[in-house]
Amino acid sequence: MTAALQKAFRLQARGCEEYGSPFQAALALQVAGALAGGDTLEGLFEPWAQADVPALFSDHAPLRYLAALHELVLSGDDPGLAALYPQAGRPADAVRVWPEARRATTRHCDRIADFMRHELQTNEVRRSACLVGGFLTIAAETGLPLRTFEAGASAGLNLYWDRFRYDLGAHRWGDPGAQVRIETDWRGPPPPVDAAVEVISRAACDRRPTQLTDAAQRRRLLSYVWPDQFERIARLEAAIALALALEVEVEAADAVAWTHAHAAPADGAATVFYHSVFWQYMPAQSQAALAKVIADHGARATAQAPFAWLRMEAHDEDRSLMDVRLTSWPGGQERVLADVHPHAAWVEWRAP
Ligand SMILES: C[S@@+](CC[C@H](N)C(=O)[O-])C[C@H]1O[C@@H](n2cnc3c(N)ncnc32)[C@H](O)[C@@H]1O
Known part of the structure; x- marks a missing residue:
C-alpha cells in the first residue's frame, strides 16, 4: 500500500505539472517523499489500504488529501498554513510549505479525514x-x-x-x-x-x-x-x-x-x-x-x-x-x- 500510494502521489505530481500547477506538483512530491520515509500521515489513507495504483487514481485519493489541505487554507482555520500557501502575485515554495502542512495534518486530522471521505467533485x-x-x-x-x-x-x-x-x-x-x-x-x-x-x-x-x-x-x-x-x-x-x-x-x-x-x-x-x-x-x-x-x-x-x-x-x-x-x-x-x-x-x- 505505501509503495502504491507513493507511486500514486508521484504520478499525480506529473499530472499536476502537465495541467499547469507547479505548486501542487511539488507538494505531491513532498508527500511522496514523506511516505517513502515511513510517514503514515496519521492513517488518513487507511480506507485505501488494499488499493493498487489504478484504484487510488480512480478514487482520486492523492487529490482528496491535497484538496483537504487547500480547504483548510481557504477556511482561514489554519492561519499558519494559509500564510505559506500561494496567493495571486505571490508564488509559494512547496518545500517550505510541506513541514507546516504536515503539522497541520496532525492538528486537523479528523477534519481532513472527514473531508477525504467525500468523492472528488469539480465543476469546470x-x-x-x-x-x-x-x-x-x-x-x-x-x-x-x-x-x-x-x-x-x-x-x-x-x-x-x-x-x-x-x-x-x-x-x-x-x-x-x-x-x-x-x-x-x-x-x-x-x-x-x-x-x-x-x-x-x-x-x-x-x-x-x-x-x-x-x-x-x-x-x-x-x-x-x-x-x-x-x-x-x-x-x-x-x-x-x-x-x-x-x-x-x-x-x-x-x-x-x-x-x-x-x-x-x-x-x-x-x-x-x-x-x-x-x-x-x-x-x-x-x-x-x-x-x-x-x-x-x-x-x-x-x-x-x-x-x-x-x-x-x-x-x-x-x-x-x-x-x-x-x-x-x-x-x-x-x-x-x-x-x-x-x-x-x-x-x-x-x-x-
Ligand atoms: C467530473 S464531474 C463534471 C461536472 C460538470 N459536468 C463539469 O464538466 O464541470 C461529474 C459529475 O457527474 C455526476 N454524476 C455521475 N454519475 C451520475 C449519474 N448517474 N446521474 C447524475 N449525475 C451523475 C457527479 O456527481 C459529478 O458531479
Whole structure:
C-alpha cells in the first residue's frame, strides 16, 4: 500500500505539472517523499489500504488529501498554513510549505479525514468554451430557440453558458460586459458566432449536486482547484456569484430517470441534452440505459421539435483525450465537432 500510494502521489505530481500547477506538483512530491520515509500521515489513507495504483487514481485519493489541505487554507482555520500557501502575485515554495502542512495534518486530522471521505467533485466553467460551438451550431442549423437539459451538472455552473463572454482566439461571442470571462486557445475555423441564440428554458440534474448556497460546499468546490491556478479560481468565483444571483437549481437525481422524465423534444424549440466529463462516471449498465433514453427521445424528434445530444467526453481507449460530439435528430446524424483539452485550455474545432 505505501509503495502504491507513493507511486500514486508521484504520478499525480506529473499530472499536476502537465495541467499547469507547479505548486501542487511539488507538494505531491513532498508527500511522496514523506511516505517513502515511513510517514503514515496519521492513517488518513487507511480506507485505501488494499488499493493498487489504478484504484487510488480512480478514487482520486492523492487529490482528496491535497484538496483537504487547500480547504483548510481557504477556511482561514489554519492561519499558519494559509500564510505559506500561494496567493495571486505571490508564488509559494512547496518545500517550505510541506513541514507546516504536515503539522497541520496532525492538528486537523479528523477534519481532513472527514473531508477525504467525500468523492472528488469539480465543476469546470471553462468547459463551456468546448460546448458553446455546439450550442451555436444547433441554433444556426435549426433556427429555433433552445431548451437545454444538462446531466451531471455538479453545481450547475455551466447552466448559464450563454451569459458568459468567450474569447475564442480570433473570435468572440457573448456579452462583452459579462462577469464570467472564458478564454481558450481556439484552433481551426470559427464556430457560427453569428447564430441567433435564445435559451427559453434550462434544467439540470446531478446525483449529488453541490449546493452553492452552503458556504462549506462552495469552499469544497473551490478547494478542488489547484492552489496556484489563480485564473481558474477567479473564474470559478465569478461563476459562483452569477449562479447564486440567478438562483441556479440542480435537481438531485440520477441522469437516466431524470432525462427520461424531462428531456423529451417539444414543438417550437430545439431540445438540447448535454453533458461534460460525466459519462465515464456511470457504470456500463447506466450508460446503456441512458443511451436508450436518448435514442428514444431522438426517435420522437421532428423538424418542428428537433432533439440534439451534445457532449464533451473522454475517448473510451484513452481518457486523457476528449472530444465534442453532436448527434442531431430527426435523422440521428453524429459528428465530431472538436478535439478539446480536458480543462478547455484549447479547442481544435473541426466542423466547417
Ligand atoms: C467530473 S464531474 C463534471 C461536472 C460538470 N459536468 C463539469 O464538466 O464541470 C461529474 C459529475 O457527474 C455526476 N454524476 C455521475 N454519475 C451520475 C449519474 N448517474 N446521474 C447524475 N449525475 C451523475 C457527479 O456527481 C459529478 O458531479
